[in-house]
Amino acid sequence: MRVSDIGEFGLIRRLTEILGSEVIGDDCAHLQLGNTYLLLTTDLMLEDVHFLRRYPPEAVGWKSLSVNVSDVAGNGGEPKWVLVSLMLPDLELGYIERLYTGIKKACEFYRCEVVGGNVSRGERLGIDVFLVGLSPKPVGRKGAKPGDSLFVTGTLGDSRAGLELLSMEKEKYEDFELALIERHLRPTARIDYVKHIQKYANASMDISDGLVADAHHICERSSVRIDIDSSKLPFSNELLRFCEKYGKDPKDYALYGGEDYQLLFTHPKARWNPFLDMSEIGIVSEGKGVFVDGKPAEGGYKHF
Amino acid sequence: MRVSDIGEFGLIRRLTEILGSEVIGDDCAHLQLGNTYLLLTTDLMLEDVHFLRRYPPEAVGWKSLSVNVSDVAGNGGEPKWVLVSLMLPDLELGYIERLYTGIKKACEFYRCEVVGGNVSRGERLGIDVFLVGLSPKPVGRKGAKPGDSLFVTGTLGDSRAGLELLSMEKEKYEDFELALIERHLRPTARIDYVKHIQKYANASMDISDGLVADAHHICERSSVRIDIDSSKLPFSNELLRFCEKYGKDPKDYALYGGEDYQLLFTHPKARWNPFLDMSEIGIVSEGKGVFVDGKPAEGGYKHF
Structure with a gap:
């Protein structure tokens, strides 16, 4: 059996077993x-x-x-x-x-x-x-509570669109395309949310593998179900123009595109802060698995 | 200009300048x-x-x-x-x-x-x-004082001999050869010296690049001169047998062989502990540079 047969997450599980660690499992x-x-x-x-x-x-x-x-x-x-x-x-x-x-x-x-x-x-x-x-108070993937709302920062899917644009190796890019490429090449980590996460979040992580894949991590560690409402996903204007120009669906980019480095966290709806660029995109309830518009969501990208 | 033109230590100096760091310079x-x-x-x-x-x-x-x-x-x-x-x-x-x-x-x-x-x-x-x-009290390369003696733990040169034996890819090795190979493959870090270093050492580091090369690091950071007496270098019986069999000089292995992962440190002679396997191999004085038996010592191995 080779690494590719069990995949990245399977491998990490196996190695964690060998180490006998109780600690491993967060970012x-x-x-x-x-x-x-x-x-x-x-x-x-x-x-x-x-x-x-x-x-x-x-x-x-x-x-x-x-x-x-x-x-x-x-x-x-x-x-x-x-x-x-x-x-x-x-x-x-x-x-x-x-x-x-x-x-x-x-x-x-x-x-x-x-x-x-x-x-x-x-x-x-x-x-x-x-x-x-x-x-003073770290927050991990564990701790999401039924009744919490699910939030993301910023906009989703831009990095993936930027990566695809880069791969086109075009001689000339439009300004909105350069903006997307920039978001892939030079992502900004959301340190402006640190205090908010410390104070209010029950579970939190950054989105590196894609929204759905990372929401799965919270579900598994917190033993909860997450429902994402795709009509609430935050898109940038640049991503919308990209999708219009190339005939793509922005929801695919926001749900499955990786490397946005936005944050994904849960807490009661009442803790929503209008001065931050956070969007409520779903809810946490008892059960398991990630659902998008009521349907089970699979996947996200894998390294192997 | 390429990396190979300035070498590993030149590169590290240049990168430290860019970072403007005052901290970098120890293990x-x-x-x-x-x-x-x-x-x-x-x-x-x-x-x-x-x-x-x-x-x-x-x-x-x-x-x-x-x-x-x-x-x-x-x-x-x-x-x-x-x-x-x-x-x-x-x-x-x-x-x-x-x-x-x-x-x-x-x-x-x-x-x-x-x-x-x-x-x-x-x-x-x-x-x-x-x-x-x-x-509670870390010790680095800086701090060696004129008047200190120079000490090493264990024996030196074994790992280099083990590496050479491995490279021979012989069908059958003698027992002392297997012991040397083992010291290259499975070095043991000297955690048994941690308390001694904390309490008594003025300067300390592990020997990874070879005794002379690493003594140079202490000289530079502490602004002192180090004199090594090669007649006091600690050899293992296995290294002596290796050198006899292959016509080598054990001093070369002890002075320039890398990856022994023994410790090199300075403190007053009076702090020598007879219950530990430490050897006094030299003295620290005012001045600069590393000398072996009174002659300036150059070199040690480089990664580039």
């Missing part, structure tokens, strides 16, 4: 230390898997930080300390300097600091980021 | 949190660079933990929480299960815990480990 590990919690997370960007050499290196550096900050923010934590483990082919120095300029800018924006790392030879470029965050 | 980052310090470190084991597929996977897993624990122990910390970032080709599941069995055994031995991680596709197997340690 971040939550570890109490004195009167605070450490949030630990790691995410890797690998050339030809997560990005291409032709992408702007500053954007690759920015994104390698953002995807990790997103995990911590989604768990109600502030990003704090970063280690960068770099796998390097014998590249032009200028490329790596631009990559690190992106990392530096992201650190300034998110108010965290690179405190160490490691450099190894490798045939393909890889940036493996390890992030330590702090939180 | 671990030391970060105060309340009344304790977090020690953060990361080290990667990459197939064909740091190990081969034909090595026992349990040993690869064990070593991937040990090299990180060694950094933390060398800085006077106890290993605590681990994240494992795995890069995976589509391998046999049995291989990965054996790899994780090695990781699990190492965690039990070192009393730390895998609390999370990440799995990515990759053409070559890579195990990137992030370790969080704790220490």
Whole structure:
């Protein structure tokens, strides 16, 4: 039996069994230390898997930080300390300097600091980021309560549309297309929601695999049913123009597109905050599984 | 200009400049949190660079933990929480299960815990480990004082000899050869020295690049001169037999062989502990550079 036979999630389950861990299962590990919690997370960007050499290196550096900050923010934590483990082919120095300029800018924006790392030879470029965050009250996938509403931040599906546009390798892009590409290349982690998540969310995570796939994670860990109302999904104007131009359905992008790095969380409807760009898109009830407009929803993308 | 033109240490200097960091420069980052310090470190084991597929996977897993624990122990910390970032080709599941069995055994031995991680596709197997340690009083490369003696733990050069024996791919090895191979494949991080380092060491680190190369790091960060007396280097009986059989000089292995994962530290001679396997191999004085038997010592191995 090979890795591909059991898939990414099957593999993680098997490895977690071997380790006998009770802790693994969230975007971040939550570890109490004195009167605070450490949030630990790691995410890797690998050339030809997560990005291409032709992408702007500053954007690759920015994104390698953002995807990790997103995990911590989604768990109600502030990003704090970063280690960068770099796998390097014998590249032009200028490329790596631009990559690190992106990392530096992201650190300034998110108010965290690179405190160490490691450099190894490798045939393909890889940036493996390890992030330590702090939180007085972390929130994970477990804890969604029947009666909660389901919320998302921002708009969904833009990153996937941006990725498809990038793959077209067009000579000239329209402005709205460039905006979508930008959202794929330079996502912004939602650190503006950290306090809201800490205070009100019963369950929370960031959306990296796609709304439906990630809603499944909350269902499983919280032992609840989630109903998504697709008429409430938040679309950007840019995604709507993209779908009109290329004959696509924006709901597919919002439900199954990955890498939006928006947050997905549940709490009572009354905690909705009109000053934040959050949308109520569904409800939590007793039962299990994710349903879209009353029908069972499967899938989302898989790495294997 | 390419990475190979400036070398690993040149690159790290350049990247540290871009980040504007004052913190980077030890095996671990030391970060105060309340009344304790977090020690953060990361080290990667990459197939064909740091190990081969034909090595026992349990040993690869064990070593991937040990090299990180060694950094933390060398800085006077106890290993605590681990994240494992795995890069995976589509391998046999049995291989990965054996790899994780090695990781699990190492965690039990070192009393730390895998609390999370990440799995990515990759053409070559890579195990990137992030370790969080704790220490009431971390010790780094800075702080060696003129008048200190220089100490090492255990014996030096065994791992390098083991690596050379492995590369011979002999059909049959003698017992002492298997012992050396074992020291390369399954090094044991010196967590038994953590309390001693915390209490007495002025400067400390683990020996991963080789004694001379790592002594250079202490010299540079502490702004001191180090004199090594090669007649005091601790050799194992197995290394002596290896050198006799293959016509080698054990001093070369002890001075320049990497990956011993013994500890190198300085403190007053009076703090020598007869119950530990530590050897006094040199002295610290004012000045700069590393000298062996009075002659300037260069080199050690480089990754590029």
